[in-house]
Amino acid sequence: MKHTLIALVEDKPGVLNRVASLFRRRAFNIESLTVGRTHEPEVSRMTILVDTELTAPHLVEANLSKLVNVIDVHDVTQTPTVMRDLALVKVRADAGTLAEINQLADIFRAKIVDVASDSVILEVTGDEDKITGLIDLLRPRGIIEMVRTGQVAMVRGVNESGTNKRMNGNGNGHGNHHQ
Amino acid sequence: MAIRTGAQIIWECLMRENVSTVFGYPGGTILPAYDAMLDYPIHHVLTRHEQGATHAADGYARASGQVGVAIATSGPGATNMVTGIATAMLDSSPIVCITGQVGTAVLGTDAFQEVDITGVTLPITKHNYLVMRVEELAATMREAFHVAREGRPGPVLVDIPKDVQNAKCEFAYPDAPIAFPRRRIPAQVPDDELERAAEMLNQAERPVILAGRGVLLSGAAQQLREFAEKTQIPVVLTLLGLGVFPRQHPLCLGMAGMHGEAYANRAVQNADVLIAFGMRFDDRVTGNLKTFAKTAKKIHVEIDRSEIAKNVHVDLPLLGDARAVLEQLIPRVETKPREAWHDQIAEWRSETQARDVLRQEETEGLAPAHVIHDLWQATEGKAVVVSDVGQNQMWEAQYYRHDEPRTLITSGGLGTMGFGLPAAIGAKFARPDAEVWVVAGDGGFQMTQAELATIVQERIKINIAIINNGFLGMVRQWQQMFYERRYAATPISSPDFVKLADAHGISALRVRRREQVIPAVRSARANPGPVLIDFRVQQEDCVYPMVPAGADLREMIRRPMEMEMAK
Ligand SMILES: Cc1ncc(C[n+]2csc(CCOP(=O)(O)OP(=O)(O)O)c2C)c(N)n1
Numbered sequence: 001m002k003h004t005l006i007a008l009v010e011d012k013p014g015v016l017n018r019v020a021s022l023f024r025r026r027a028f029n030i031e032s033l034t035v036g037r038t039h040e041p042e043v044s045r046m047t048i049l050v051d052t053e054l055t056a057p058h059l060v061e062a063n064l065s066k067l068v069n070v071i072d073v074h075d076v077t078q079t080p081t082v083m084r085d086l087a088l089v090k091v092r093a094d095a096g097t098l099a100e101i102n103q104l105a106d107i108f109r110a111k112i113v114d115v116a117s118d119s120v121i122l123e124v125t126g127d128e129d130k131i132t133g134l135i136d137l138l139r140p141r142g143i144i145e146m147v148r149t150g151q152v153a154m155v156r157g158v159n160e161s162g163t164n165k166r167m168n169g170n171g172n173g174h175g176n177h178h179q
Numbered sequence: 180m181a182i183r184t185g186a187q188i189i190w191e192c193l194m195r196e197n198v199s200t201v202f203g204y205p206g207g208t209i210l211p212a213y214d215a216m217l218d219y220p221i222h223h224v225l226t227r228h229e230q231g232a233t234h235a236a237d238g239y240a241r242a243s244g245q246v247g248v249a250i251a252t253s254g255p256g257a258t259n260m261v262t263g264i265a266t267a268m269l270d271s272s273p274i275v276c277i278t279g280q281v282g283t284a285v286l287g288t289d290a291f292q293e294v295d296i297t298g299v300t301l302p303i304t305k306h307n308y309l310v311m312r313v314e315e316l317a318a319t320m321r322e323a324f325h326v327a328r329e330g331r332p333g334p335v336l337v338d339i340p341k342d343v344q345n346a347k348c349e350f351a352y353p354d355a356p357i358a359f360p361r362r363r364i365p366a367q368v369p370d371d372e373l374e375r376a377a378e379m380l381n382q383a384e385r386p387v388i389l390a391g392r393g394v395l396l397s398g399a400a401q402q403l404r405e406f407a408e409k410t411q412i413p414v415v416l417t418l419l420g421l422g423v424f425p426r427q428h429p430l431c432l433g434m435a436g437m438h439g440e441a442y443a444n445r446a447v448q449n450a451d452v453l454i455a456f457g458m459r460f461d462d463r464v465t466g467n468l469k470t471f472a473k474t475a476k477k478i479h480v481e482i483d484r485s486e487i488a489k490n491v492h493v494d495l496p497l498l499g500d501a502r503a504v505l506e507q508l509i510p511r512v513e514t515k516p517r518e519a520w521h522d523q524i525a526e527w528r529s530e531t532q533a534r535d536v537l538r539q540e541e542t543e544g545l546a547p548a549h550v551i552h553d554l555w556q557a558t559e560g561k562a563v564v565v566s567d568v569g570q571n572q573m574w575e576a577q578y579y580r581h582d583e584p585r586t587l588i589t590s591g592g593l594g595t596m597g598f599g600l601p602a603a604i605g606a607k608f609a610r611p612d613a614e615v616w617v618v619a620g621d622g623g624f625q626m627t628q629a630e631l632a633t634i635v636q637e638r639i640k641i642n643i644a645i646i647n648n649g650f651l652g653m654v655r656q657w658q659q660m661f662y663e664r665r666y667a668a669t670p671i672s673s674p675d676f677v678k679l680a681d682a683h684g685i686s687a688l689r690v691r692r693r694e695q696v697i698p699a700v701r702s703a704r705a706n707p708g709p710v711l712i713d714f715r716v717q718q719e720d721c722v723y724p725m726v727p728a729g730a731d732l733r734e735m736i737r738r739p740m741e742m743e744m745a746k
Contacts, residue, residue, distance in 0.1 A: 018301065025302045062485035068306040068326055 002031060003057035004081065004153050007046040007064055008071040011037070015069045019046065022063055029054035032150035043071065047152045080156045086125045086149045088113075089135065092142035093120045101141065108134040119144055127151075183350040185313040185343045186215035189277060192320035193221055195352045198248050200608045202226055202235040204259075206252020207292060209279030211344035224608065224637055227629035229256050231601035233263020234627070236274040238605030240267070241588045242563060242613070244398075246327050247274040247605060253281055254292030257338075258299065262595060264334045265303040269592025270419060271396060273332035275323050280340040283311055297338050305333030313346035321353050331483040332396060368499050368507060376454070376478050376495055377511035383452035385520045386412045387475070389435065389464075392419035392591075393457015393482060399502035400424065400584045403456065406505050410512050413524060415443045417458050418576055419591040426580035427560075432524065436464040437726045438573040442527035444724075444732040449523075450475040457481065457501045460490040461592070462729070470731040480504045534723075534738050537578075541693075544717035547571070547646050549693050551578035551618070554644060557700035558614060563588065563606055567599035567619035569653035571646040573722040575618045597626030600643065604630060607639050614642075614704065621647040621673045631683045634709050642703045643711040645676055648718050656721045660736065680711040687711040 009015050016035055023030050031049040038045045048064075050057045057075055064073045093101050094117075101120060105112055110124035124134050128151060135146070183191060189212050193201065200222045205213045216223060226232040229251040236247030251260050257278040267274045281290040297307045306326045308319050316339065323335045380386055394403050400423045407414050407430050414424045415435040424431055432443040447453065453475040458464065465471040468490060479486075479493040480501055487496040497504050532538070536548045551574045554562075560582055566575040566589040581587045588606055590598040599619040607615045617624075624645050634641055646652075655669040680687035686706055690699045690713070703710035723738035 014297070017298075021301050056488070059485060059489060062483075062487070066483070066485055 001052045003050045003052050003060075003075055003077045004083070004151070005046075005048040005050060005057065005061055005064070005073060005075050006153055006155075007048060007073045008038070009044050009046060009067075010069040010071060011042050011044045012069055015044070018067055018069060019064065022067065023060075026059070026063060028060055028063075030060075034150040034152050036152070047150070049151060074155075076153060076155050081153050082156060083127050083151050083153045084125055085128055085131050085151045086123070087131050087135070087146060089122045089124070089138055089146045090119050090144040091122065091138050092118065092144060094118065097141065101138075104134070104137055110134060180349040180351055182347050184211065184215065184345060184347050185310075185316050185339065186211035186345065187218075188313070188316045188348075188350050189320065189339070189344070190215055190219040190221060191350055192317055192352060193248065194219060196246065196320075196324045198246070200224060200239065201248040201250055202232040202239070202605060203250030203277075204229050204232055204252070204256055206254075206256045206279065208253040208281055208341045209250060209256070209277075209344075211341060212250070212277070212279065212339070222608075223250075224604065224633065226601060226604070226633050228627065229259035230263050230597070231604070231627055231630045231633065233260045233274065233276060234266065234595075234598050234601035235605035235608075236276070237263060237267045237270075237272045237598075238565060238588055238602030239609040240272045240274055240332075240605075241270075241602070242585055242606035243609035244585070245273075245609070246324055247272070247609075248277065249274060250277045252279045252292070253296070253338075254294045256292075257296040258294055260336075261299065261303065262593075264300055264336065266590050266593045266595040266598060267334040268303045268305070270590065271332050271392065272334065273327040274334045275327050276334060276336040278336060278338045279344070280309070280338045282342040283340045284342065286340065297336065300336050303334070304336050307336040307338065309338045309340075310343055311340070313343050313348045316343065317350060318353050331393075366499070366503060368497050368504055372495065372497055373504075373507050373511055376497060376508060379452050379476055379478060379495065380410060380412070380454065381513045381515070383412075384517070385446075385450050385523075386410070386452040386454065386517075387446050387450040388412050388414045389417070389447065389453055389455040389458055390414055390420045390423050391417040391456065391458025392423075393480075394420060394423040394501050395457075395584050397457065397482070397501040397503075399456070399500075399505050402502050402505035402509065404428070406509050406512070409509060409514055411515055411517050411521075412454075413446060413521070415439075415447055417461070417464050417591075418589065420458060421576055421587045422581040422584045425582040427582055432528075434576055436461075436732075437466070437728070438577065438722050438724065439464075439726075439732075440528075440577075441531045441724050441735055441737065442524060444726065444735065445527045446524055447472050447475075448732050452476050452478070454478040455480065456505070459483075459486045462490075465491065466726045466730055466732040466734075470733075534740055536723075536738060542717065545691060545693060545696075545714060547574045547648070547714075547716045547720055548578050550644070550646060550690075550696055550714050550716060551575055553693070553696040554616065554618075554700055555579045557697045558616065558704065562586070562614045562616045563610060564616050564618055565589070565599050565603035565606055567617070567623035568594045568596045569620045569623060569651070570648070570656065570720075570722050571618050571620040571623070571652070573653075574646070577722075579618075596620075596623035599623060600627050600630045601633075603641050603643075604633055604637070604639065607641055615640075617641060617643040619643070619645055620652055621645055621649065621676075622651045622671050624676075625671075625673060628679070631680065631685060631711075635683050635685065639709070640707065641709050643709070645711065645713050646716055647673065647676070647713055648716050648720070649673075650718060652720075653722070655719070656725075659719070659721065660725070661727070676711060676713040685709050685711055687713065689713045689715065691715045
C-alpha cells in the first residue's frame with residue numbers, strides 16, 4: 001500500500017537536503033517526492049509517497065515533524081484527495097502512425113506539445129493509473145524518452161486543521177514543557 | 180540600539196543565555212570571535228583537541244542541565260568536533276557548537292580550511308545553521324539555544340563565516356525564538372489514555388517500570404519515585420537512566436539489558452505490564468526484539484513521537500513530557516502490595532547475589548568490580564562519576580550505586596571511547612563543588628589523555644581512576660567469548676601513567692592490591708589537587724552477566740561460580 005504525506009516546509013536553502021538526508025539516514029523507502037512553491041512566499045510544499053511495505057508512514061511523519069524547517073506534516077491517505085502527476089513522453093511517430101497516436105492522446109486527454117519529423121512529445125496529466133495506462137499503450141510504439149513529475153496531492157474542501165492552513169503555534173503546546 | 184560586530188554579537192548572545200564557561204580552540208576563521216571574547220566576562224577553557232571541547236561542553240550539559248558551548252575554527256577544527264557532536268546527539272545532550280567559517284566571498288571554492296561543516300554534521304545535529312548575514316546572527320543564536328534545549332534536547336551547530344564576524348549591525352536579542360512555531364508536544368495527555376494506562380497498571384500482577392534518560396531530562400526523578408512507591412512497582416533502569424531512581428531503594432532492580440542485572444532482565448521478560456518512561460528501546464536494552472518482554476503489555480511515555488513504535492510494538496503510547504505524564508498518572512493509580520511478584524524477584528535477586536564477585540573476598544589479582552565497589556564506599560556514593568567506554572563503564576554502572584540524578588555521566592548511545600576525561604572537565608565546571616571522578620580503561624584514557632594538561636592549566640580538581648588491564652578489555656571479552664580467544668589487536672601497552680601524571684604535575688598512585696584501594700581513594704580525596712590512580716587489575720576478567728548481541732534477555736552468560744572456577 002501507498003501512503004501520501006503532505007509536508008509544508010520553510011522555503012530556505014538546504015531544506016530539501018535535510019529531508020533527503022533524513023530519508024537516507026533512516027533508510028525510509030520513498031516512492032516519490034515532489035517539491036514546489038505555495039501561495040505563501042516563505043512556504044514550500046512537498047508531496048511524499050511512502051511504500052508502507054517497507055516503511056512505516058507514522059515514522060516518516062514523526063521524523064519529518066522533528067525537522068526544524070518543517071512547518072507541518074499530514075498523512076492524507078484517508079482523506080479525499082485530488083492526486084495529479086504530469087508526464088512528458090517522446091514517442092516515435094511518422095506520417096503513418098501519427099493519426100493513431102493522436103487518437104490515443106484524445107482518449108487520455110493528452111496533448112501533443114511538439115512534433116518532429118520522427119517523433120512527437122505528448123503531455124499528459126492525471127492520476128497514477130491514467131498515466132501508467134497511456135504509457136503502457138505507447139510503449140510498443142517506441143518510447144524514446146520520458147519524464148514524470150511525481151505525484152502532487154491536494155485535500156478536497158476547506159479543512160481547518162489541514163494542509164491549507166499553516167500551523168502557527170497557537171495553543172499547540174509549544175513551549176509548555178520548559179523548565 | 181547598539182552597533183556591534185558579529186564577533187561581539189556572539190558573546191552578547193552567550194551572556195544573555197547565561198553562559199559562564201565555554202570550551203574551545205582558536206584558529207584563523209574564528210579569530211574575530213576570540214578577539215572580542217577578551218571584553219566579555221565569560222571563561223574560556225582551552226582544551227587540547229576540539230573533540231575534548233565538545234565532550235567538555237557535553238559533560239557540562241549533562242552535569243548541570245544547562246546548554247554547554249564549544250567553539251572551534253573552520254576545517255580541521257570543525258571536523259574534530261564531529262565525534263563529540265555525534266556523542267551528544269545519541270544521548271540527547273543540549274550543546275551549541277560555534278564554528279568559524281571561511282569568508283562568504285570564497286564559500287564553496289575549497290578555500291584554505293574550508294569544510295562544509297553544516298553538510299558534514301547534518302545527520303548528527305538536531306539542527307544546524309550557516310549564518311550568511313550579520314543581521315541574522317542574534318536571532319540564529321537565540322533559536323540555536325532554544326532548539327538545543329527544547330523537547331528532546333540535542334546538539335546544534337552555528338557556522339559563522341569570518342566576514343560575518345567582522346561585519347557590524349544593530350544588536351538586539353529577540354525575546355522569543357522567532358519563526359519557530361512548530362513543536363507539537365501536548366502538555367496534556369488525553370484523559371481516556373491516562374485512564375487506560377491506570378487501569379492496565381492497577382490490574383497488573385507483574386508490572387515493571389523501565390526508566391531512561393528522559394526522566395532526568397524532564398526533571399521527573401521525584402515524580403518517578405512517588406509513582407513507584409505508590410504503586411509498589413519495581414524499577415529497572417537503562418544505562419543512561421542510572422541515578423533517576425535511587426539505586427539503593429528497595430524497589431530498584433538496577434540496570435537492564437546486555438550487562439544488566441540478571442534479576443532485572445528476568446523481571447522484564449516476565450512482566451505482564453511494562454511502563455517505559457523516556458527511553459527508546461535501544462538494542463543494548465532489549466536484546467532480541469522478537470522475544471523482548473513478550474508477555475508484557477507495553478505503555479511508552481515518550482516526548483519524541485518518532486521513538487514510539489520504532490523498535491517495539493507499544494500497546495499504549497503516551498506522548499508527552501515524562502514529568503507531566505507522571506503528575507497526571509499518580510492520582511489515578513492504586514496502591515497494591517504485589518507480594519507474590521516481589522517475592523519472585525527477591526528469589527531471582529538472591530540467586531544473582533550468590534554469584535556476585537563481591538562475595539569473593541580474594542581473587543587472583545585485583546578485581547575491577549572490587550575497585551569500583553570500594554570507590555563507591557570510599558566516596559560515600561556521593562561522587563559525580565564520569566565513565567569512559569568498555570568494561571570499565573559496565574563495572575562502574577554495576578557496582579557504583581548512584582542514588583542521585585546527574586551523578587553518572589557516560590556516553591551511552593554512541594559509546595565514545597575518550598569521552599571520560601574531557602567530559603569530566605566540563606562536569607567540574609558545571610558543578611565546581613562536586614567530587615568528580617573519571618573511571619576509564621587504559622585504552623580509552625589514552626585517546627584523550629592530552630586533556631590532562633587542560634586540568635592543570637585550569638587548576639581544577641578531578642580524580643582519575645584508570646582500570647588498567649593491558650587490553651582493550653571489552654573487545655577482548657568479545658574475542659574470548661565469540662572468537663576463540665583470538666586476541667586480534669586488543670593487547671595494548673600504555674605509558675607509565677604515574678610518570679605521565681607526574682610530567683603534568685599531577686599526583687599519582689599505583690594500586691595492585693585490594694587493601695590499597697580505599698586508602699588510595701581516600702588520599703586522592705584529601706589531596707587538594709588532581710590525582711590519578713593507576714589500578715592494575717586482572718587482565719582477563721569479563722563483565723557478567725552478558726546477553727550476547729541480539730540474543731534473548733534470558734540467555735545470559737553468567738559469572739562462573741567459585742567452585743566452577745576452581746576446576
Ligand atoms: C572511539 C572508539 N573506538 C573504538 C571503540 C570500540 N570499543 C569499545 S570498548 C573498546 C575497548 C575499550 O578498552 P579500554 O579503554 O582499555 O577499556 P576496558 O574495556 O578494558 O575497560 C573498544 C575498542 C569505541 N567504543 N570507541
